[in-house]
Amino acid sequence: MAESYSTYCDAIEREVTRIGEVGRSHDLAAAVPCCPDWALADVLRHVGVLQQWFAAMIERRSPERLPFGEVDFGVPAEAADYPEWLVARQIEVGKVLRAADPDAPMYTWGPGGEVRFWARRMAMECLVHRYDAELAAGALTPVDPTLAADGVEEFLVNLPSAVGFAPHVANLRGTGQTIGFGVWGTEVDWTVRLDTDSFGLVPAVADPDATVSAETPDALLLLVYGRISRDDTRIKSEGEADLLDKWFTHSRF
Known part of the structure; x- marks a missing residue:
């Protein structure tokens, strides 16, 4: 993208x-x-x-x-x-x-x-x-929606490499759990999988363990960068609460 x-x-x-x-x-x-x-x-x-x-x-x-x-x-x-x-x-x-x-x-x-x-x-x-x-x-x-969506992808692509200056990112580990990120009513969609020794983007899965979606691309961008929280009215989240807590605790840089 x-x-x-x-x-x-x-x-x-x-x-x-x-x-x-x-x-x-x-x-x-x-x-x-x-x-x-x-x-x-x-x-x-x-x-x-x-x-x-x-x-x-x-x-x-x-x-x-x-x-x-x-x-x-x-x-x-x-x-x-x-x-x-x-x-x-x-x-x-x-x-x-x-x-x-x-x-x-x-x-x-x-x-x-x-x-x-x-x-x-x-x-x-x-x-x-x-x-x-x-x-x-x-x-x-306003924020350009195309640039905001690209920013979400850029964040998710680079996050696994951020451990050098954000060591807490190394805590994003699991046993194959997946989190889907998207925007309401669009096809903008990303899926992250947490494995035992790594995490990162993977092809979309039919039923991720948790999902996070936003009203607009810029709201999703602000969420992943920690500028707004999951309690914001522009955000919806579903699925495993502990998995989402782990993600949002350790994914900021």
Whole structure:
């Protein structure tokens, strides 16, 4: 279901620009309800640093994870300057992304080992953090449903590889139990199986042990990223409660 490389480049530019707009027009000290330790300023700083780190690795076609200390992020001393810094640095990040060969080999922590991994990863990071920023500001705007559905798949594809920086993911083990993820009234559907020594996406099964479905793709994306809970009115879950508890306890990164 992955989108084109240019689609991800466009999404990164659009989402970062929107985060910058929110930062310019709202209180940077506003709390982020779904991230209790963060204020709006923290969202801008995080996205600004992360996009430059991604871009630095892409520009170097780095064969290994690049230490953050090797990148000059230029973070302003004052939070009030974060919005302009974020958007200005995005312009440079965009140039690096669009000049890169999406098929060029490089380090990735998830499957693929190519530049395109990072464009997709960055697009989803920015999409979710745009929600964080808008939620803090009380100014939510629609999420593209196609990109949101792609984000759900990207999350489920990469999650097994996240154990390197999210060791709790290793607790997602079982004896073949399956969880189905979907969107109400559509054919968007993914199935994850938990085995004794691994877990991951598998072809759809007729009767999974548990199911989680959402009213819209963006609601499902927010759910898997822990921005909303299963108690949200946009979410329905059925089947083995212990299995779902295990999944949502250990799947966040």
